[in-house]
Amino acid sequence: MYVVTGERMRQIDRYTMDQIGISETTLMESAGTAAFRQIKSIVKPESRTAVLIGAGNNGGDGFVITRHLKERGAAVDVWIIPPLEKIQGTARVHMDIYTSSGHSCLSFSDDPDELFRALPGYTCIIDAMLGTGVEGPLREPYDRIVKEVNGSRAEVIAIDIPSGLPAEENGSFDDAVKADRTVVLQAPKETAFLYPYADYYGEWTVADIGIPDKAFRACGADCRMRMREEVRTSVPERKADGHKGTYGKGLIIGGSEQMPGAVSLTTRAALRTGTGLLTAALPEDILHIVTGTAAEATCLPLRSDEGEITSGSLAGLDLSPYDGIALGPGMGRRHPYSLSRLFDGFGGLVVIDADGLYHLARELGDWRQKRKASVIITPHPGEMAMLTGKTIEEVEKNRFTLSREFATEYGMTVVLKGAYTIVSDPDGRQWVNPTGNPALAKGGSGDTLTGMILAAALQSNDPIEGVLNAVYVHGLAADQLILERHEASVTASDVIEQFPFALASLKKQLY
CATH class of the missing domain: 3.40.50.10260 (YjeF N-terminal domain)
Incomplete structure (x- = not known):
């Protein structure tokens, strides 16, 4: 539509x-x-x-x-x-x-x-x-x-x-x-x-x-509303002869002593969305948080200072084993990170969210030249304001225009979150997501979406289909939850636990 x-x-x-x-x-x-x-x-x-x-x-x-x-x-x-x-x-x-x-x-x-x-x-x-x-x-x-x-x-x-x-x-x-x-x-x-x-x-x-x-x-x-039937028919089926390597090798980088839950939510969401192999790279201080909540993920402890990953340990990461990387949830802003250098030469999928967007904003000029279509950013209006130099009010008044302009200028896919999330790709195409409700207006919702996007994009032949499906199902899970509980009581963890039922309802057309 x-x-x-x-x-x-x-x-x-x-x-x-x-x-x-x-x-x-x-x-x-x-x-x-x-x-x-x-x-x-x-x-x-x-x-x-x-x-x-x-x-x-x-x-x-x-x-x-x-x-x-x-x-x-x-x-x-x-x-x-x-x-x-x-x-x-x-x-x-x-x-x-x-x-x-x-x-x-x-x-x-x-x-x-x-x-x-x-x-x-x-x-x-x-x-x-x-x-x-x-x-x-x-x-x-x-x-x-x-x-x-x-x-x-x-x-x-x-x-x-x-x-x-x-x-x-x-x-x-x-x-x-x-x-x-x-x-x-x-x-x-x-x-x-x-x-x-x-x-x-x-x-x-x-x-x-x-x-x-x-x-x-x-x-x-060139703008469409994402329809349920499009999602239903494009969510990939698991192959009878598939194995864990078939469904993507993902790496999540984030977390800090102050925000240990963010990287845990992202990891859990990616696992629930079907990633085959998943590693969480996080400060050694909070290793137990993820191992205690997402036992299926392997962990890569990194040196930390003041509770956050050090610049040197991030720069020294070997990204070659991974098909896709999500960076930013809860990672903090105390140390300077050059994301441009980190991902230079990496040919896989990159999802940048939360504090990762803060570090991205400090080196946007470098990214304009790279124009990597495989980079997906997921800003909320405040983060979009930081990236564009606009006020939050200006972003909210120009959600379609600003997200499209940013996507085409920097060659990235932009997921501008909010009521009716807008997805814009580097070709200027846009999609509006119809699912979701105020239950998602809570800390941790963005972290879960980041994990879903990484996992869904890695499993799709066309990454944009994965992005659109992740955004849709994220909102659908919240819509299903408020049928039985008040929207104020829904947490990001509740949404993660609802993902399997939301996905199943698409296939069975129960909802």
Whole structure:
């Protein structure tokens, strides 16, 4: 499923009409009909429904939806917000079809107060006022209408995007319809995955309106939401004749006296995700922590000073026996580490997280020249701010753009964590992860994800598939856990123990 900006969606619509040959009238009929199919179970015969219609294509969709609702006997009032002469183009065509079918409209401009008097009596309000081209403060009369809608007790259903909300990241707005649910047309917009915008969508679903995949590809759409079926079919099966060497030889470097649990969580997560052979390189002072919690891993104790791995012992590591390395969880910042020199000549997979990102940020210039596509970094917003020289607020407002730019500039795969984690690869492709919940907003969650990514990428023919699957299953495990416990009580260890069940549920389609 593609994720688009408003401008990209307009390009796709235009290509569909001009190059593929589906007329705008047909496309609008398809959009309204697809939305109706998702709405019809909500609008009961006893419901009293208002459809608020604007001047653009969003309003045209509203006419199609209302026509179908009325044809099945629903009690629906259509309120046209702008003066009638403002309804033009294809929206006008569908208004004429609607009225020619014997249905009537109410005009807001004739008596604005009439709508405001009527709103408290509706049990359902369908928002078809403003589409994806809106940005900035709402103008009269939409500003007042939005406030009245948000203050009503009716169930509010937005079509494609809540009125007043921008479609892409960093868009400004003062207020927007606060929908209970949104029927997204064909492809979700960026703001469905970004806060605070996402709060306005409510529960959202996607209505397929029949735009061919070719239109998305021709218009350069390169961002997708990772779907369950894609994960289910791409998680590799264990071979009947496989052995421990078949599933990757991994090395995890990290841990310190202050943060011994981080490297333990990463190690346990990698083991649970299926790594064949795993070694943990860690300060000799905390060797017992990992041997006591992850008996299946071998350990490589390193000289330490002030509880952290010394620069010399890290630089002296022989990486040649390993297919992939994860570095950073809990390793600390007291000693200077040159990751560029450490991984120079290493041809395997590298995953860098946590304190490893701090050391990476100090030598980014060296990495720009290397452009190693096999390097995966997993920053949270604060770490992404450190890497880019931006503020956390700037990162959160530009999650799509900043992660893509960093990935393409440095030739790395970027896993920008957070609500709806975004994965960007060096070719500029992006994926949004739909799983996960606030139970993961807890120390140790990132450490577990690092171990999962290392293990899953080592077992996949295409490492990016492994990364995407690890992110998805990490969130899925948390989603399953909160079905039986409060999200505040979930720990990173709980998530690790849930991995086997999350993976099994994908194959058995139990969840």
